[in-house]
Amino acid sequence: MIYRQDTIAAIATAPGNGGIGIIRMSGPDAGRILSGIFVPAGQAENPPESHRMVYGRIADGEETVDECMAVFMRAPRSYTREDVAEIQIHGGSFVVNRVLELCLKQGARLAEAGEFTRRAFLNGRVDLSRAEAVMELINARGEQAHKAAVRQLSGGASSFIHVFSDKLADLQAGLAACIDYPEEISDEEGAGALKEGLENLVSRLESAIDEHASRLIHQGLQIALIGRPNVGKSSLLNALLGEERAIVTNIPGTTRDTVQGEMTVRGVRVTLTDTAGIHETDDPVEKIGVERSEKARKEADASLLILDGSEPMTDTDRELISRFSGKGAVVINKTDLPQVLREEDIRGILPDAECITVCANDPESLKPLVRYLEQFAEVSDQLALTQxxxxxxxxxxxxxxKDALKTLDSFTPDVAATDLQAAQAALGEITGENADEKLLDRVFSRFCVGK
Ligand SMILES: Nc1nc2c(ncn2[C@@H]2O[C@H](COP(=O)(O)OP(=O)(O)OP(=O)(O)O)[C@@H](O)[C@H]2O)c(=O)[nH]1
Ligand SMILES: [Mg+2]
Structure with missing residues (x-):
């Protein structure tokens, strides 16, 4: 594995102006480079004593570039397990870039995306899944995503894989015994015991692979609001978001394109997509809008078919109800007005329809709808594998x-052994025990520079 032992530097804070900007360096020359540009106030050592924050200034020759706080962390007690220096200056993008340039001039190399964390991994401070958790934590956009990242960072995925792969190793040892001592262990006897153990592990791994939860954590929940024009889709979007996101008027066809907004349900990010009212039209712009409504419905995890409770059911309503497939509920809106639409009429077309009544003008009335959405946002907080x-x-x-199970049935233990080896190798990719340069490039390219 290529590991360049040079000193890297990068801006660790987000681009743009901010209260503080941080420049970070890691590598054998971090201390030397820091002392080349840092002038501590008073009599402090330079580079400063390890793990001590020292006040001073950054100088380019005679010129003062900024006031700063600097810290030097001697290896191995640092993020990368190398010598690390961090400089905190005022967070203007010009000054931050200027200090970075000074570090580069003194011999540092500009770090690549994720290179600090990659070094932490290569130096054995964290395994791959914990290294990735750093980026998961930075990218977390909801409570559930944050919780999953913290679990992963504290070794949740790693310990699950270690325990699991130890059990798999026990089975591999048993299998090796069957292969090596065929006269002592009969095929049926050996394969029988192994099969039971393997079936057990298969079902454990199956329940750990929760695609739905992983999608909820990383992409959130997609909900489409559909219906004919003027039933109150945009009003409902605004009411759920608690802000005036979409234009609402009493003119049918107000929404011509999809409009999205985000809310949080049970710590899961929910993207609501308001759509153009579905109806027969020759208008080319409206036609595209209607096509986009259909697309939003198909791509959503669940849809809400909105009806106007104060009006009799139209042909379009009927058609939409009869075509309403997949997950979702029929939402009867405008309950503040005299009601003419009956749930029985809806169930006459779609017997299993889940009907929820709301009034988009009354936030209190939305509670049953939010409770309905909550059931799609359930994520166990015990999940070990989420990425x-x-x-x-x-x-x-x-x-x-599973291949190994099949081959055990046909008493070919040597083939099963190869399958189990391949299974171990795949598990090793999670913790990084089995990670090649390409895999590491793929993982760390998702990182930001400076992390
Ligand atoms: N009384 C009452 N009026 C509502 C309610 N919800 C929406 N409206 C009114 O119904 C009209 C249409 O609302 P919109 O939210 O624009 O309807 P839409 O389904 O988005 O319509 P399009 O964008 O044309 O497809 C507006 O005049 C809203 O004020 C409600 O719960 N009660
Ligand atoms: Mg609308």
């Missing part, structure tokens, strides 16, 4: 284990 990359590796491991 798509981990699920992909676990799925491959599972497939190899």
């Amino acid at each position: 798509p990359r981990h699920l992909d590796a676990a799925r491959r491991a599972l497939a190899h284990m």
